[in-house]
Amino acid sequence: MSAKLIHHDKPKIAYSCYSARNREGEQFVPEHTFSYQIAGILTMNDGVKEYTFNPGDFRLVRRNNLVKFNKQPPPNGEFKSVSVYLDQQTLRNFSIAYGVKAMGHFNGDSIVALATQPLYKSFMESLTPYQQEGIEIDTQLQDLKLREAIWILLQSKPEMKDVLFDFSEPGKIDLEGFMEKNFHFNVQLKRFAYLSGRSLATFKRDFEKIFNITPSRWLQQRRLQEAYYLIKEKGKSASDIYLNLGFEDLSHFSFAFKNKYGVAPSRLLQ
Structure with a gap:
């Protein structure tokens, strides 16, 4: 309570x-x-x-x-x-x-x-x-x-x-480094935009210039890439990592993983 x-x-x-x-x-x-x-x-x-x-x-x-x-x-x-x-x-x-x-x-x-x-x-x-x-x-x-x-x-x-007593708002920072540090946080794009010192529109525009992909698609791909590494190289199970990588539920994570890699997360451990 x-x-x-x-x-x-x-x-x-x-x-x-x-x-x-x-x-x-x-x-x-x-x-x-x-x-x-x-x-x-x-x-x-x-x-x-x-x-x-x-x-x-x-x-x-x-x-x-x-x-x-x-x-x-x-x-x-x-x-x-x-x-x-x-x-x-x-x-x-x-x-x-x-x-x-x-x-x-x-x-x-x-x-x-x-x-x-x-x-x-x-x-x-x-x-x-x-x-x-x-x-x-x-x-x-x-x-x-x-x-x-x-x-x-x-x-x-x-x-x-x-x-x-520092009342300044976040200044415009290096977007690539910021996203690599924070991709595993499950927050809305407007929050990422604010913390990187940008309006949502500027964030999306700058993002696509750097990554040549939309923020939402990049986030999913980057999280799945990290998941593959943790499962394949570190022996982690899907249930251990999906929340820490920004996925809201295990079934959505497993579906997205299999869709990208053609194999269920559990199969990588075998």
């Missing part, structure tokens, strides 16, 4: 509570997210690096990134974490109110592991009374909590101002 602190479509403070077996998924991160791992293990992958967070660990996931995750509950227990979403409007208001601005562009990891600080822990523990489902935080208290989180991050890690 998941218990949210604020009764909005997009809560700014939320608990994640999960008790079944490992849960895998992927997501686009639209806002900077400050999180505390309470129980269980969270593994995240941004397409470049893999990060593992154990109980007691803190992290900041930067906005405008694609990540895959695996939530692993402890034996006979529940996976638990709490996250604070530092939305752009809150950060803009903070910047205006306190005169804090980015001094440069942060070029570090998309997922920042934060060294344990007493301030982090006391802040996250102050949210515990609201963990029960159905309990809401008053709007003014919510705003105070978000400002407190920002001050704590700035005090413990001053360079965070170059992350939190």
Whole structure:
């Protein structure tokens, strides 16, 4: 189950509570997210690096990134974490109110592991009374909590101002390198376009100039090519890899694979 602190479509403070077996998924991160791992293990992958967070660990996931995750509950227990979403409007208001601005562009990891600080822990523990489902935080208290989180991050890690107060949108980047890094994420073309610094129309036009094929066809072919390698050379099964390669269901993956290679994925293992 998941218990949210604020009764909005997009809560700014939320608990994640999960008790079944490992849960895998992927997501686009639209806002900077400050999180505390309470129980269980969270593994995240941004397409470049893999990060593992154990109980007691803190992290900041930067906005405008694609990540895959695996939530692993402890034996006979529940996976638990709490996250604070530092939305752009809150950060803009903070910047205006306190005169804090980015001094440069942060070029570090998309997922920042934060060294344990007493301030982090006391802040996250102050949210515990609201963990029960159905309990809401008053709007003014919510705003105070978000400002407190920002001050704590700035005090413990001053360079965070170059992350939190960089309000620029993604710039136009090398499309071929970007797609090779992110082809396995199952997101809409408009998301790929945005993250590569392009409108959807420009993305499609630039894409076809580079690859001489439409984005949708290239994505399927590239994912199937990777699947063939993982099955044939690494001995992986179709059920192990189809989700990680951006396919929504196993039957669709198997059909597309057989259509391209003339053989079912399971036959390659024989």
